[in-house]
Amino acid sequence: MxxxxxxRVSHVVKRFGGLTVADDVSFDVPRxxxxxxxxxNGAGKTTMFNLISGVYPIDGGEISLDxxxxxxxxxxxxxxxxxxxxxxxxxxxxxxxxxxxVMLGQHVQATSLASLxxxxxxxxxxxxxxxxxxxxRQAGIDVDxxxxxxxxxxxxxxxxxxxxxxxxxxxxxxLDEPAAGLNPRETAELSAFLKGIAEDGxxxxxxxxxxxxxxxxxxxxVVLNFGRLIYDGxxxxxxxxxxxxxxxxxxxRVATAEGAGRAA
Amino acid sequence: MSGYMAGIVAILCINLIFAYAIFVTAAxxxxxxxGAGFQAIGAYAAAYASSVLMQPVWITIPAAMAxxxxxxxxxxxxxxxxxxxxxxxxxxxxxxVVAGFLLRSTTFGGAIGMVVPDHVGVPVLIACAVGVxxxxxxxxxxxxxxxxxxxxxxxxxxxxxxxxxxAVQVATFTLAGALAGLSGALYAHxxxxxxxxxxxxxxxxxxxxxxxxxxxxxxxxxLVGSLFFTLIPELLRVGGSWRYVVFGVxxxxxxxxxxxxxxxxxxxxxxxxxxWLTRRKTxxxxxxxx
Amino acid sequence: xxxxxxxxxxxxAALSRPVLIGAAIVAALAVAVAIGGKVIAxxxxxxxxxxxxxxxxAMAFTLTIGVLNxxxxxxxxxFMLTGMVAWGLVHRGFLSFAGGWAWLLxxxxxxxxxxxxxxxxxxxxxxxxxxxxGDATEHAIPLVSSxxxxxxxxxxxLIAMGSEAQRFQxxxxxxxxxxxxxxxxxxxxxxxxxxxxxxxxxxxxKHTRMGRALxxxxxxxxxxxxxxxxxxRIVPVVFVLTGLLAGVAGALFTINYGDxxxxxxxxxGTKAIAAMVLGGLGSIWGAIAGGLLVGLTETLSxxxxxxxxxxxxxxxxxxxxxxxxxQGLFGTASIGKGKM
Numbered sequence: 001m002x003x004x005x006x007x008r009v010s011h012v013v014k015r016f017g018g019l020t021v022a023d024d025v026s027f028d029v030p031r032x033x034x035x036x037x038x039x040x041n042g043a044g045k046t047t048m049f050n051l052i053s054g055v056y057p058i059d060g061g062e063i064s065l066d067x068x069x070x071x072x073x074x075x076x077x078x079x080x081x082x083x084x085x086x087x088x089x090x091x092x093x094x095x096x097x098x099x100x101x102v103m104l105g106q107h108v109q110a111t112s113l114a115s116l117x118x119x120x121x122x123x124x125x126x127x128x129x130x131x132x133x134x135x136x137r138q139a140g141i142d143v144d145x146x147x148x149x150x151x152x153x154x155x156x157x158x159x160x161x162x163x164x165x166x167x168x169x170x171x172x173x174x175l176d177e178p179a180a181g182l183n184p185r186e187t188a189e190l191s192a193f194l195k196g197i198a199e200d201g202x203x204x205x206x207x208x209x210x211x212x213x214x215x216x217x218x219x220x221x222v223v224l225n226f227g228r229l230i231y232d233g234x235x236x237x238x239x240x241x242x243x244x245x246x247x248x249x250x251x252x253r254v255a256t257a258e259g260a261g262r263a264a
Numbered sequence: 265m266s267g268y269m270a271g272i273v274a275i276l277c278i279n280l281i282f283a284y285a286i287f288v289t290a291a292x293x294x295x296x297x298x299g300a301g302f303q304a305i306g307a308y309a310a311a312y313a314s315s316v317l318m319q320p321v322w323i324t325i326p327a328a329m330a331x332x333x334x335x336x337x338x339x340x341x342x343x344x345x346x347x348x349x350x351x352x353x354x355x356x357x358x359x360x361v362v363a364g365f366l367l368r369s370t371t372f373g374g375a376i377g378m379v380v381p382d383h384v385g386v387p388v389l390i391a392c393a394v395g396v397x398x399x400x401x402x403x404x405x406x407x408x409x410x411x412x413x414x415x416x417x418x419x420x421x422x423x424x425x426x427x428x429x430x431a432v433q434v435a436t437f438t439l440a441g442a443l444a445g446l447s448g449a450l451y452a453h454x455x456x457x458x459x460x461x462x463x464x465x466x467x468x469x470x471x472x473x474x475x476x477x478x479x480x481x482x483x484x485x486x487l488v489g490s491l492f493f494t495l496i497p498e499l500l501r502v503g504g505s506w507r508y509v510v511f512g513v514x515x516x517x518x519x520x521x522x523x524x525x526x527x528x529x530x531x532x533x534x535x536x537x538x539x540w541l542t543r544r545k546t547x548x549x550x551x552x553x554x
Numbered sequence: 555x556x557x558x559x560x561x562x563x564x565x566x567a568a569l570s571r572p573v574l575i576g577a578a579i580v581a582a583l584a585v586a587v588a589i590g591g592k593v594i595a596x597x598x599x600x601x602x603x604x605x606x607x608x609x610x611x612a613m614a615f616t617l618t619i620g621v622l623n624x625x626x627x628x629x630x631x632x633f634m635l636t637g638m639v640a641w642g643l644v645h646r647g648f649l650s651f652a653g654g655w656a657w658l659l660x661x662x663x664x665x666x667x668x669x670x671x672x673x674x675x676x677x678x679x680x681x682x683x684x685x686x687x688g689d690a691t692e693h694a695i696p697l698v699s700s701x702x703x704x705x706x707x708x709x710x711x712l713i714a715m716g717s718e719a720q721r722f723q724x725x726x727x728x729x730x731x732x733x734x735x736x737x738x739x740x741x742x743x744x745x746x747x748x749x750x751x752x753x754x755x756x757x758x759x760k761h762t763r764m765g766r767a768l769x770x771x772x773x774x775x776x777x778x779x780x781x782x783x784x785x786x787r788i789v790p791v792v793f794v795l796t797g798l799l800a801g802v803a804g805a806l807f808t809i810n811y812g813d814x815x816x817x818x819x820x821x822x823g824t825k826a827i828a829a830m831v832l833g834g835l836g837s838i839w840g841a842i843a844g845g846l847l848v849g850l851t852e853t854l855s856x857x858x859x860x861x862x863x864x865x866x867x868x869x870x871x872x873x874x875x876x877x878x879x880x881q882g883l884f885g886t887a888s889i890g891k892g893k894m
Contacts, residue, residue, distance in 0.1 A: 515702030
């Protein structure tokens with residue numbers, strides 16, 4: 001019997017009114033894989049993340065994490081079974097400091113009443129805070145942990161969100177455009193950092209537009225277009241795939257024609 | 265302490281406890297414009313237990329708190345179904361129903377009010393206010409406090425982070441009920457008299473203003489807000505209606521200049537001596553590294 | 555935010571509503587008169603008169619909530635301002651040159667002052683405010699500022715004119731007898747004014763450029779700015795309309811009851827909020843129906859159960875409506891549900 005994949009999305013359907021945003025989508029993310037989820041704008045990538053993380057209920061199909069069916073679990077319980085995510089637009093808590101945002105990521109691990117009622121905000125050298133600071137350091141975030149997040153540069157906030165998502169000790173980490181808005185140096189650092197944590201056994205599912213980042217990080221890729229899965233295979237083969245070329249090139253051809261028209 | 269000072273300190277203590285009641289829900293993102301309703305229930309429960317049931321203070325006050333906590337717990341379920349403007353209106357309506365009931369009820373003296381036999385002095389009020397302040401400071405330093413602030417900032421993301429948003433909100437409403445009940449019971453026992461007219465819409469408005477002007481991000485907010493509102497008019501020594509005009513102007517200016525309240529999380533971080541030292545180090549470190 | 559828009563967008567639905575409300579009132583009147591005779595009919599007439607005032611104030615509330623998602627607590631004091639300014643002008647003899655028409659001139663100036671006051675509120679609640687984080691309490695900032703203005707206006711009036719209730723005389727003595735019912739001339743005038751302002755407002759919202767812009771903002775502020783609607787220029791318009799509605803309601807109240815006091819807005823304001831919730835937030839026709847309903851309920855419950863019960867009955871009903879049917883009679887569930 002083959003090993004269960006870390007994430008199995010099986011015949012998932014989602015409709016908003018008359019619009020089908022996920023149309024019988026099935027794919028597996030194998031244990032320990034680094035997989036990319038790509039597609040043109042409006043393909044339903046973020047929607048797929050929202051379905052997996054429970055923001056919206058699915059209308060059909062099944063989602064399972066490591067063999068456990070999770071699509072009936074409420075959103076807040078999915079992080080507890082090992083599923084953690086970041087957001088396309090940074091969703092850090094604006095009035096929490098850097099360390100507080102990161103420590104919020106530990107929330108599911110504080111299961112006992114004692115750990116919920118321990119004054120973590122006062123324990124400078126406490127276990128929780130040390131863990132959070134350690135992760136910040138590993139990710140190469142060199143800012144005052146007690147500073148406000150709202151004043152920090154975009155790239156730093158983006159990385160803090162990844163660190164926050166990591167704090168729950170997930171088995172599957174889903175990142176929604178982690179490299180967007182980062183400069184090339186930051187992108188390379190992020191890629192190295194993610195490779196490092198993947199070596200510890202973490203499974204990664206990444207929505208990303210930056211194809212060089214995808215090629216660098218992810219060995220496997222699934223492609224969505226208009227809510228349908230059009231490709232599922234190695235990242236190397238994605239650019240040679242007929243359906244993918246059509247989905248992307250269709251728009252590119254229009255862009256080229258426009259460019260030519262303007263030039264003429 | 266002069267009688268005048270004692271009077272100010274007494275009302276400051278009661279207002280502070282009341283403000284913390286409203287703060288705990290506001291810190292978790294829920295605006296309660298019906299504070300007077302909870303306080304009235306606490307005051308009348310204590311008054312009834314004291315004057316009719318002849319119970320001593322150490323029973324009347326905890327009993328009042330238990331009743332208002334239960335009311336807060338029960339009312340949280342319908343109220344938490346509402347959002348935004350609706351929640352403000354629902355809590356406001358709740359307070360009006362309570363005031364209307366108390367005004368009509370012959371059991372609770374109707375418009376005449378009730379005399380409360382046992383007196384509680386200023387030292388007890390101060391002790392309670394200090395206790396509640398420390399309790400809320402402690403709460404805000406815990407993971408529950410962190411979760412409350414997270415819910416205030418972004419409810420959907422808090423859910424994704426595994427926070428049981430509903431449980432936290434119900435808990436804050438229950439705690440708010442208990443604290444408002446305590447402030448009401450202390451009011452009844454200190455002033456030895458309760459009347460429904462005191463617990464009016466304006467009181468609910470004032471206490472919410474204490475909290476929002478003080479700031480909802482840290483436990484310092486209600487403390488600063490209550491002090492500001494209780495002491496500024498005394499210090500300015502303006503009489504009668506001018507006092508309220510000054511109030512109003514202060515509120516409007518405050519919202520224009522410091523819309524997040526007087527005390528923000530950032531301000532606390534900046535003023536903390538320990539953080540100030542570490543920040544110096546970090547800045548220096550960065551400069552050397554750069 | 556689609557409440558106002560949804561209500562106003564469909565002309566056929568909007569047209570059927572006045573007919574519906576009118577028919578309901580006539581039916582209720584007929585039933586009540588058949589059962590209770592003239593005494594009840596007289597109560598219903600007074601209830602509708604009171605309801606006309608609630609309805610006008612409720613429209614001011616519902617407009618600011620529908621377009622700006624803002625519960626404007628200055629509206630009760632704006633209402634009071636018109637009456638008190640008018641009384642002050644007449645009482646101090648500033649308008650003696652106008653002779654027998656001094657009362658009317660005073661009320662017009664009163665409304666004008668109210669509109670200006672409303673624009674001052676706009677300055678400090680909206681113009682200087684930029685939401686930064688979109689968190690839960692940030693959206694309460696205009697509400698808090700409006701509470702500040704409530705204190706300022708009420709107490710400035712107290713300082714200038716004292717706390718006593720005052721008589722405001724108007725020269726309408728003639729009562730009209732209509733099928734055995736007694737209708738005061740002042741009451742008829744105020745009812746006519748209320749109907750006129752409702753008609754004008756609905757026309758403006760439906761048929762003018764400004765009205766269309768207001769409806770677009772109510773539907774979606776982002777789309778509105780994309781479509782080239784200048785939101786910052788529309789906001790003062792909302793406040794002018796708010797001041798106008800509250801001021802006219804204050805004038806109606808003054809004409810109708812002949813009494814003014816610095817606290818006259820408190821009672822009317824809370825009843826108008828109740829009316830708005832009953833009708834559904836952001837819905838103009840909801841405010842109209844809700845206002846009339848609350849007016850009727852109030853006079854009838856005073857008649858049957860005495861005055862003490864009104865507060866509990868009205869607010870208990872309101873609490874039930876908010877929790878069980880937050881969209882009220884005519885509103886849509888989405889409005890006001892988001893962060894404030």
